[in-house]
Amino acid sequence: MDGNWNLLGNEWAVDMLRKHVTHGATRHAYLFTGPSGLGRRTLALRFAQALNCTQPPQPGVPCGNCRDCRQIEAMSHPDLTIIQAENEGATLKVEQVREARRSLSLTPYQSRYRVSIFLRFQEAKDSAANALLKTLEEAPSYAVLILTADNPEQLLPTIVSRCEVLRLRPVPIERLAEFLKAHGAADEKARLIAHISGGRPGHALRLLQDPSALSFRDEKLADLQSLLPAGRVDKFAYAEKLAKDRDMMRSVLLLWLSFWRDVMLRAGGASTPPDNIDRARDVESLAGSLDLSETRRVVSNLERALARLEANVNPRLLAEVLLLDWPHV
Numbered sequence: 001m002d003g004n005w006n007l008l009g010n011e012w013a014v015d016m017l018r019k020h021v022t023h024g025a026t027r028h029a030y031l032f033t034g035p036s037g038l039g040r041r042t043l044a045l046r047f048a049q050a051l052n053c054t055q056p057p058q059p060g061v062p063c064g065n066c067r068d069c070r071q072i073e074a075m076s077h078p079d080l081t082i083i084q085a086e087n088e089g090a091t092l093k094v095e096q097v098r099e100a101r102r103s104l105s106l107t108p109y110q111s112r113y114r115v116s117i118f119l120r121f122q123e124a125k126d127s128a129a130n131a132l133l134k135t136l137e138e139a140p141s142y143a144v145l146i147l148t149a150d151n152p153e154q155l156l157p158t159i160v161s162r163c164e165v166l167r168l169r170p171v172p173i174e175r176l177a178e179f180l181k182a183h184g185a186a187d188e189k190a191r192l193i194a195h196i197s198g199g200r201p202g203h204a205l206r207l208l209q210d211p212s213a214l215s216f217r218d219e220k221l222a223d224l225q226s227l228l229p230a231g232r233v234d235k236f237a238y239a240e241k242l243a244k245d246r247d248m249m250r251s252v253l254l255l256w257l258s259f260w261r262d263v264m265l266r267a268g269g270a271s272t273p274p275d276n277i278d279r280a281r282d283v284e285s286l287a288g289s290l291d292l293s294e295t296r297r298v299v300s301n302l303e304r305a306l307a308r309l310e311a312n313v314n315p316r317l318l319a320e321v322l323l324l325d326w327p328h329v
Contacts, residue, residue: 001057001064005046007039008179008201009171014043016166018060021050026113027164028139031147031155034168036088036120037203040148043168044117048072048080051144052111068111078109084119089250089310092124097131104135104143114143121147122154123310129156136162170199180208195277196258220252221259221279228286228329239319246315250306257302263287264295289329301325 049062071077180190197204262274266287
């Protein structure tokens with residue numbers, strides 16, 4: 001494993017964590033933030049490996065081959081606990097946090113540290129977050145807690161204040177495109193995926209390895225274009241179909257949000273290329289038909305719809321209101 005733990009980007013974060021390991025300055029709790037697909041979970045697993053590796057080739061660098069490293073990579077280590085909601089957009093429950101606390105109260109079975117990784121902690125109810133506070137305040141010396149979230153503002157301030165916060169950043173587009181080409185992508189496809197993934201290596205690799213993901217995106221962005229001039233009956237019919245699968249609806253809204261953000265930036269005079277570079281003509285056309293306030297309203301409505309979807313608001317009603325409020329162009 002290389003000095004950056006075989007990760008792409010965020011060298012500063014790896015360097016900081018390596019120093020914590022090598023200098024015996026490990027904190028009891030960390031919070032890794034940044035958008036999904038950026039590598040938060042992978043960084044957490046690599047950190048757990050660095051903490052517990054028995055054959056490090058150099059200080060703070062896990063070998064990746066010893067029993068502990070292999071088990072952590074497979075998320076099957078006896079001293080590693082992964083806590084997350086049942087699926088993305090669901091709720092992390094207080095019972096899951098209490099079970100993790102019981103695990104942390106036990107001394108390590110095999111390694112130096114017992115590590116608990118709480119994925120997408122913004123999905124925790126306040127009761128679940130509060131249940132973790134005492135452990136964050138009084139964690140055993142052998143315990144390391146790692147939380148991940150989209151951004152610290154989604155969490156209770158009392159949680160954030162008890163963690164070492166690392167705000168991870170997207171990888172530059174050109175660098176990510178080169179990484180994808182090294183993984184077999186043709187030049188044009190690598191550039192497209194690097195842009196639409198927003199510099200998120202994990203998301204980019206999923207798009208590269210799953211051809212159906214790009215087909216799904218093309219289909220749903222085409223739906224967006226056809227819905228803009230559609231009448232009320234067609235929009236109601238589409239909303240009914242969309243609301244039948246909450247997970248799919250969330251994926252569609254995220255795609256639409258990415259596209260409308262491009263339109264909003266262009267309407268505001270931004271000169272940077274859109275994330276959806278293959279839809280640049282559609283972005284330009286809409287930006288020329290709408291003013292900045294209209295596009296900003298659509299973006300805000302989509303962001304609110306995603307938040308309400310995760311709060312279990314009726315998805316069909318949510319989709320109907322969202323589509324009816326779109327500009328008719």
